[in-house]
Amino acid sequence: DGGITQSPKYLFRKEGQNVTLSCEQNLNHDAMYWYRQDPGQGLRLIYYSQIVNDFQKGDIAEGYSVSREKKESFPLTVTSAQKNPTAFYLCASSISQDRRISRTEAFFGQGTRLTVV
Amino acid sequence: GIQVEQSPPDLILQEGANSTLRCNFSDSVNNLQWFHQNPWGQLINLFYIPSGTKQNGRLSATTVATERYSLLYISSSQTTDSGVYFCAVEDWDSNYQLIWGAGTKLIIKP
Numbered sequence: 001d002g003g004i005t006q007s008p009k010y011l012f013r014k015e016g017q018n019v020t021l022s023c024e025q026n027l028n029h030d031a032m033y034w035y036r037q038d039p040g041q042g043l044r045l046i047y048y049s050q051i052v053n054d055f056q057k058g059d060i061a062e063g064y065s066v067s068r069e070k071k072e073s074f075p076l077t078v079t080s081a082q083k084n085p086t087a088f089y090l091c092a093s094s095i096s097q098d099r100r101i102s103r104t105e106a107f108f109g110q111g112t113r114l115t116v117v
Numbered sequence: 118g119i120q121v122e123q124s125p126p127d128l129i130l131q132e133g134a135n136s137t138l139r140c141n142f143s144d145s146v147n148n149l150q151w152f153h154q155n156p157w158g159q160l161i162n163l164f165y166i167p168s169g170t171k172q173n174g175r176l177s178a179t180t181v182a183t184e185r186y187s188l189l190y191i192s193s194s195q196t197t198d199s200g201v202y203f204c205a206v207e208d209w210d211s212n213y214q215l216i217w218g219a220g221t222k223l224i225i226k227p
Binding site: 033037041042043045048058088090092104105106107108110111113 | 147148150152157158159160162165203205207214215217218219220
């Protein structure tokens with residue numbers, strides 16, 4: 001089945017370490033996004049990419065980095081510069097070339113819960 | 118930029134009740150989606166509804182684009198409907214980014 005896969009589901013990080021969250025999609029979507037969600041809050045955009053080898057900062061990009069070397073993959077690295085990384089991270093994709101579905105409908109992965117220990 | 122407001126922020130109902138959730142947006146939008154975030158955090162697509170009315174089982178949604186609001190109706194609520202409901206809109210100028218409301222937290226009591 002087509003979808004978005006995030007891994008791992010849970011991730012623990014020591015202070016000062018970089019960690020990378022994986023996001024893979026097989027929906028043939030052009031655009032991919034990373035969001036951060038803190039407890040009881042809404043979603044905030046970290047980075048997004050509309051095409052391979054190109055990405056843009058969202059509202060809270062500081063302390064994060066991304067790459068988009070393949071259409072299917074958009075990994076997020078949480079660097080040691082991110083002062084408060086404990087949060088729930090969600091990956092999404094949209095912009096389909098499939099005429100059977102809405103072009104800009106966004107779909108989400110199951111999320112990664114990152115905890116700094 | 119465009120603003121998205123959802124109401125009410127919290128809603129507690131008994132199983133079997135009906136509910137209406139509202140999403141107001143401050144400018145014309147290209148796209149509007151409703152999502153349900155379940156207790157495990159996953160965001161489930163409910164409706165892609167930039168205008169008009171759609172129904173899916175006990176859920177239906179109506180967007181009146183000219184008046185800049187959307188309504189999500191849940192009939193005969195079940196405990197599995199509990200969670201947070203988000204409205205997100207796509208601004209014409211936002212390069213396909215979604216602008217999110219703060220959500221409505223729905224608790225259905227058995």
